[in-house]
């Protein structure tokens with residue numbers, strides 16, 4: 001957490017699944033100068049598609065698109081996006097260890113973070129991630145808070161972008177004094193939700209509020225949490 005030497009507030013994003021809608025998200029992040037951590041599934045590609053609110057969701061072919069995430073952080077989300085609590089020891093190995101190795105090969109950097117597919121985890125899964133060098137892993141349970149957390153392998157995000165408390169929480173965060181205890185605003189979601197829900201403007205409102213502020217460090221999860 002080197003940023004705490006300069007300011008006491010940090011904002012970070014966490015978006016999952018590596019889908020085509022990430023491309024528009026990346027454009028907006030570029031426009032506003034905001035960093036994100038993308039949680040990717042190395043074993044799934046363009047053949048993996050589904051429907052969200054009538055919007056056809058397709059994963060990106062990572063081998064041909066990984067360069068688009070340059071400047072952001074890539075983190076583990078499970079090779080095949082399986083519920084890790086349902087996996088045997090051998091299956092956990094291919095879901096996490098192989099995913100980390102494949103993402104390392106794709107990006108040239110070893111991932112240190114992860115997000116639980118379906119938000120599913122238990123002590124056995126946490127221990128597996130710890131054993132392969134993962135330093136933090138995001139759950140889906142909102143904290144509605146900004147204080148730094150100690151149990152980073154059970155990290156609770158501030159909120160999902162569809163949480164009705166999002167904008168009030170953000171305004172409360174921005175109004176905090178810029179001295180004292182470090183404070184972190186951590187927002188997560190899926191970029192395809194903005195397409196399916198027709199609300200990219202919601203994200204733009206958030207990015208507009210945090211962009212260019214001297215009192216808020218804009219970093220990836222790794223930069224903000226570790």
Ligand SMILES: [Zn+2]
Nearest residue numbers: 016017117118
């Ligand atoms: Zn996911």
